[in-house]
Amino acid sequence: MSNNILEVKDLKVSFHTYAGEVHAVRGVTFNLKKGEALAIVGESGCGKSVTSQAIMRLIATPPGEIKKGSSIIFDGKTDIAKLTDKQMEDIRGSEMGMIFQDPMTSLNPTMKIGRQIAEGLIKHQGLSKQAARERAIEMLRLVGIPNPEGRVDNYPHQFSGGMRQRVMIAIALACNPKLLIADEPTTALDVTIQAQILDLMRDLQEKTGASIILITHDLGVVADIAQRVVVMYAGKVVEQGTVDDIFYNPQHPYTWGLMRSVPRLDHDDNKELIPIEGTPPDLIAPPKGCAFAARCPYAMEVCLEQDPDVSKVNAGHSASCWLLHPNAPKVERPVEVGGHNHG
Amino acid sequence: MANNPNADYILEVKNLKKHFDLGRGAVLKAVDNVSFSIKRGETFGLVGESGCGKSTTGRTIINLYNATEGQVLFNGQDVHKLQGRDVKAFNRKMQMIFQDPYASLNPRMTVGDIIGEGIDIHGLSSGRQRQERIYELLETVGLNSEHASRFPHEFSGGQRQRIGIARSLAIEPEFIIADEPISALDVSIQAQVVNLLKRLQQERGLTYLFIAHDLAMVKHISDRIGVMYLGALAEVADANELYRKPLHPYTQALLSAIPIPDPEIERTRERIILEGDVPSPVNPPSGCRFRTRCPKAMPECAQSIPELKEVEPDHFVACFLYN
Numbered sequence: 001m002s003n004n005i006l007e008v009k010d011l012k013v014s015f016h017t018y019a020g021e022v023h024a025v026r027g028v029t030f031n032l033k034k035g036e037a038l039a040i041v042g043e044s045g046c047g048k049s050v051t052s053q054a055i056m057r058l059i060a061t062p063p064g065e066i067k068k069g070s071s072i073i074f075d076g077k078t079d080i081a082k083l084t085d086k087q088m089e090d091i092r093g094s095e096m097g098m099i100f101q102d103p104m105t106s107l108n109p110t111m112k113i114g115r116q117i118a119e120g121l122i123k124h125q126g127l128s129k130q131a132a133r134e135r136a137i138e139m140l141r142l143v144g145i146p147n148p149e150g151r152v153d154n155y156p157h158q159f160s161g162g163m164r165q166r167v168m169i170a171i172a173l174a175c176n177p178k179l180l181i182a183d184e185p186t187t188a189l190d191v192t193i194q195a196q197i198l199d200l201m202r203d204l205q206e207k208t209g210a211s212i213i214l215i216t217h218d219l220g221v222v223a224d225i226a227q228r229v230v231v232m233y234a235g236k237v238v239e240q241g242t243v244d245d246i247f248y249n250p251q252h253p254y255t256w257g258l259m260r261s262v263p264r265l266d267h268d269d270n271k272e273l274i275p276i277e278g279t280p281p282d283l284i285a286p287p288k289g290c291a292f293a294a295r296c297p298y299a300m301e302v303c304l305e306q307d308p309d310v311s312k313v314n315a316g317h318s319a320s321c322w323l324l325h326p327n328a329p330k331v332e333r334p335v336e337v338g339g340h341n342h343g
Numbered sequence: 344m345a346n347n348p349n350a351d352y353i354l355e356v357k358n359l360k361k362h363f364d365l366g367r368g369a370v371l372k373a374v375d376n377v378s379f380s381i382k383r384g385e386t387f388g389l390v391g392e393s394g395c396g397k398s399t400t401g402r403t404i405i406n407l408y409n410a411t412e413g414q415v416l417f418n419g420q421d422v423h424k425l426q427g428r429d430v431k432a433f434n435r436k437m438q439m440i441f442q443d444p445y446a447s448l449n450p451r452m453t454v455g456d457i458i459g460e461g462i463d464i465h466g467l468s469s470g471r472q473r474q475e476r477i478y479e480l481l482e483t484v485g486l487n488s489e490h491a492s493r494f495p496h497e498f499s500g501g502q503r504q505r506i507g508i509a510r511s512l513a514i515e516p517e518f519i520i521a522d523e524p525i526s527a528l529d530v531s532i533q534a535q536v537v538n539l540l541k542r543l544q545q546e547r548g549l550t551y552l553f554i555a556h557d558l559a560m561v562k563h564i565s566d567r568i569g570v571m572y573l574g575a576l577a578e579v580a581d582a583n584e585l586y587r588k589p590l591h592p593y594t595q596a597l598l599s600a601i602p603i604p605d606p607e608i609e610r611t612r613e614r615i616i617l618e619g620d621v622p623s624p625v626n627p628p629s630g631c632r633f634r635t636r637c638p639k640a641m642p643e644c645a646q647s648i649p650e651l652k653e654v655e656p657d658h659f660v661a662c663f664l665y666n
Contacts, residue, residue: 222604273563
């Protein structure tokens with residue numbers, strides 16, 4: 001059997017709007033190994049959340065649509081893109097769990113949190129009410145909620161933001177999923193609370209062996225928790241590799257741009273930040289060539305005409321950029337990016 | 344905080360308190376006895392987590408809120424005691440840039456009128472001159488004159504924040520309070536706006552109070568930083584000094600909580616993970632407000648409130664560990 005828990009191949013997702021068809025995800029391909037934590041990074045509108053929602057089959061249809069030819073192979077056998085809604089219900093919440101950015105709107109405000117955790121256990125694992133309640137208390141204890149026996153009967157508004165995110169994690173992990181998708185799980189939280197939640201996620205991953213897809217725009221969080229990284233721009237994967245590949249040997253000018261535009265807390269110099277000029281393209285009418293070409297300081301004529309193929313850098317590291325073509329001119333990677341530890 | 348009589352302070356905040364009456368005898372002490380000073384031409388960063396009172400401090404300084412107690416001296420004048428004409432003069436000298444570029448621009452006004460409103464109120468120019476001034480401001484912030492006739496919804500978040508900056512510059516202020524001006528923007532756009540703010544400061548000799556929760560960005564833009572926790576200042580120091588040598592246990596925890604975009608550093612880093620959540624400012628802990636989460640709390644921390652003291656030159660900390 002394959003070593004991959006998830007194989008996403010040529011995933012395309014569109015939304016039909018009054019203004020036209022928005023091509024939110026335009027042919028995304030990546031794999032996730034068992035027990036691995038993979039981060040998907042990119043700016044708002046790059047398609048990272050839509051990708052994760054497609055994996056969970058949470059794209060509302062209409063207006064959304066997972067295009068023909070997309071495949072999402074889960075656990076070596078099931079193609080999620082082809083399941084009926086009914087079949088998907090058996091997987092979602094039992095074999096796959098999801099944590100959202102905003103723990104207030106993703107919890108039901110009228111339901112005690114114990115019941116919200118128990119819901120999935122009763123449905124998927126056929127536990128009795130009493131057994132599910134006991135398991136809910138056990139889950140609350142696992143995610144570090146003090147006095148779980150008392151808290152199990154509280155409502156979401158009685159918890160702080162960080163505590164609510166712990167409850168979300170408890171719900172997501174209650175049925176021992178093989179895959180956990182966390183969409184900006186700490187973005188709404190303060191840094192000291194973020195540190196607690198990341199610590200918890202790392203700890204739980206070790207204990208349960210679940211694979212994680214972490215969606216974030218924060219490169220610090222990526223460096224902290226992920227083993228592999230997928231960088232997305234304008235609905236496509238522009239680069240993917242291990243964290244070390246991406247941080248120390250990045251190949252795509254967009255990845256360079258991302259790294260250079262954030263200040264480093266541990267660097268003393270107050271050099272000017274180097275922003276990526278301009279704004280991302282409109283995905284109703286995506287550009288013909290490379291989507292990043294309009295903002296890329298290294299863009300060549302071919303970049304505007306034709307989308308680059310995926311070039312392999314090493315076994316697990318690839319990028320889609322014409323600069324990697326054998327006939328392309330040699331471009332020096334900016335000195336600020338990567339390489340300061342690994343020449 | 345001791346003031347060096349020779350330094351040119353544009354702003355002095357002295358024992359500032361801002362309490363909100365919640366009814367039924369409950370009082371939210373959003374800002375409780377905060378003192379700091381800002382030198383002319385510098386950027387002072389105010390950081391802290393949500394609910395620490397950093398935004399309330401900013402809003403009280405610019406007189407959007409009355410002070411419950413204490414003083415805010417701007418160019419030596421108490422901003423909360425100004426009357427009549429002096430209020431208008433003060434409003435011209437101090438401006439604010441807000442966090443949410445979607446909520447802080449009137450959707451029914453053109454960009455030109457949004458920027459021109461201050462010019463009109465203060466009667467700085469009219470007719471052609473006013474128009475030219477607006478065009479010039481748009482170009483200063485990296486937009487162009489065509490944008491003047493458009494409406495806010497036609498712009499992206501980063502562009503809207505530029506419009507907010509142009510509006511604040513229109514009346515040529517000396518002092519700008521930027522309250523989380525980049526938090527709503529994508530990282531690549533954040534750098535554009537921060538560079539713009541830095542350039543404007545150099546060109547115009549502006550003084551900034553930069554309020555944000557992103558310590559890496561605050562350290563990048565600020566000369567000095569004040570760290571707030573639950574309505575009080577925990578530590579004030581030079582930006583690089585604060586990172587190199589944080590003294591307050593809260594500052595230490597805050598710095599250690601921020602993940603650094605470098606996998607090798609992250610693999611070997613020891614984190615201080617604080618227990619629990621920030622207590623409610625309605626009923627804060629007695630004594631030092633951080634003691635309930637402080638890994639180094641001592642019995643005396645519960646008894647009295649530590650004062651902000653200068654323990655090293657220009658490095659102030661409110662903690663009994665340094666008595």
